[in-house]
Amino acid sequence: MKKVWIYLENGTFLEANSFGADNTVVGEIVFNTSLSGYQEIMSDPSYAGQFVTFTMPEIGNVGTNEQDMESAGAHAKGMIVRKYQPRYSNFRAEESLDSFLVKHNVMGICNIDTRYLTKMLRAEGSMMMIASSEISDKDELKKILESSPRIEDINYIEQVSTKKVYKHTSGTYSSTEFKYNEAPQTEVKIAVIDFGVKRNILNELVGAGIGVEVIPNDFIAEDLIQAYKEKSIDGVFLSNGPGDPLVLKKEQEQIKKLITAKIPMFGICLGHQLLSISHGYDTFKLKFGHHGGNHPVKNEKSGFIEITAQNHNYNVPDNIVEIADITHTNLFDNTIEGLKYKDSPIFSVQHHPEASPGPKESAYIFSEFVTLMKENR
Numbered sequence: 001m002k003k004v005w006i007y008l009e010n011g012t013f014l015e016a017n018s019f020g021a022d023n024t025v026v027g028e029i030v031f032n033t034s035l036s037g038y039q040e041i042m043s044d045p046s047y048a049g050q051f052v053t054f055t056m057p058e059i060g061n062v063g064t065n066e067q068d069m070e071s072a073g074a075h076a077k078g079m080i081v082r083k084y085q086p087r088y089s090n091f092r093a094e095e096s097l098d099s100f101l102v103k104h105n106v107m108g109i110c111n112i113d114t115r116y117l118t119k120m121l122r123a124e125g126s127m128m129m130i131a132s133s134e135i136s137d138k139d140e141l142k143k144i145l146e147s148s149p150r151i152e153d154i155n156y157i158e159q160v161s162t163k164k165v166y167k168h169t170s171g172t173y174s175s176t177e178f179k180y181n182e183a184p185q186t187e188v189k190i191a192v193i194d195f196g197v198k199r200n201i202l203n204e205l206v207g208a209g210i211g212v213e214v215i216p217n218d219f220i221a222e223d224l225i226q227a228y229k230e231k232s233i234d235g236v237f238l239s240n241g242p243g244d245p246l247v248l249k250k251e252q253e254q255i256k257k258l259i260t261a262k263i264p265m266f267g268i269c270l271g272h273q274l275l276s277i278s279h280g281y282d283t284f285k286l287k288f289g290h291h292g293g294n295h296p297v298k299n300e301k302s303g304f305i306e307i308t309a310q311n312h313n314y315n316v317p318d319n320i321v322e323i324a325d326i327t328h329t330n331l332f333d334n335t336i337e338g339l340k341y342k343d344s345p346i347f348s349v350q351h352h353p354e355a356s357p358g359p360k361e362s363a364y365i366f367s368e369f370v371t372l373m374k375e376n377r
């Protein structure tokens with residue numbers, strides 16, 4: 001097998017084997033504890049700029065297929081796994097994970113102690129790293145890493161947002177019939193602002209009876225306010241997306257105008273963070289973030305515990321309770337997972353109700369958005 005070398009900013013230097021694309025790449029290393037869904041994770045645009053360490057020890061055994069893509073490409077810088085399994089076996093598989101990574105120019109790093117890496121990241125926090133299938137010299141890798149921009153210095157949204165407006169019409173995916181369900185009758189219409197949206201969010205919105213038009217990140221608030229006044233949209237959805245939400249100044253300015261216009265809004269993950277920042281409450285960085293498919297979240301309204309899919313490094317601050325009610329709380333670390341703003345038709349969640357990969361028990365949230373829009377029509 002080909003060799004690969006990785007160097008982390010805390011001085012850790014390791015040799016491992018590589019699959020997927022050959023390259024020399026700098027990114028932020030995080031760990032993900034999901035047991036399944038490696039393809040959905042690699043094609044989730046929110047991972048742009050990051051290396052994902054999988055705690056699941058064997059990866060690759062179900063191959064990859066077109067239906068499970070969360071976007072048109074694979075956006076993570078690389079994946080780090082204990083064991084890469086080249087022999088895949090699944091009736092939906094179309095190609096191996098190796099050729100999938102080559103096609104999307106993403107590095108695969110294997111035969112590495114991912115438990116050691118995960119424990120280190122848990123103790124020291126997410127950090128920058130470099131991986132190379134070409135350079136084996138530690139000092140040279142260190143030099144490149146130190147002269148490269150950090151994740152918070154790069155605007156990854158520009159790379160992953162759509163360049164043109166489009167309508168999304170596909171409904172939710174049936175995991176018993178292995179096909180997309182027919183979209184129900186449209187009850188309300190929205191504009192989805194694409195910061196790197198996952199396809200399954202669009203599927204769930206459509207599946208809840210929402211007409212969906214996806215627009216680029218460089219949207220103009222006045223156009224949406226006009227569309228809302230003319231009743232050609234009933235609300236706005238703010239998507240998930242990569243990187244540090246604090247760097248997205250242009251987007252925050254536009255969102256502030258939508259808040260003032262009292263347009264019904266719903267945000268997931270990065271969208272949730274941008275709503276907080278645009279209300280004047282800046283996000284902070286968690287030590288190692290939440291990336292996995294088993295995070296218990298308490299629904300503060302019903303009292304029920306939902307097991308959720310998560311993928312974020314940043315969080316909204318506790319003092320946002322001055323202007324919003326907490327609707328959901330993470331039971332791993334008590335951080336805020338969901339908000340309903342007190343005087344406006346706006347709510348948002350930090351976790352991923354669309355799952356994909358992960359449990360689907362938070363999917364009711366999409367119907368709550370429909371109710372909110374109907375109530376404010």
Ligand SMILES: NC(=O)CC[C@H](N)C(=O)O
Pocket residue numbers: 046239240241242243244245268269270271311312313314315
């Ligand atoms: N999935 C997302 O939208 C992630 C949001 C943001 N990039 C974070 O890491 O917190």
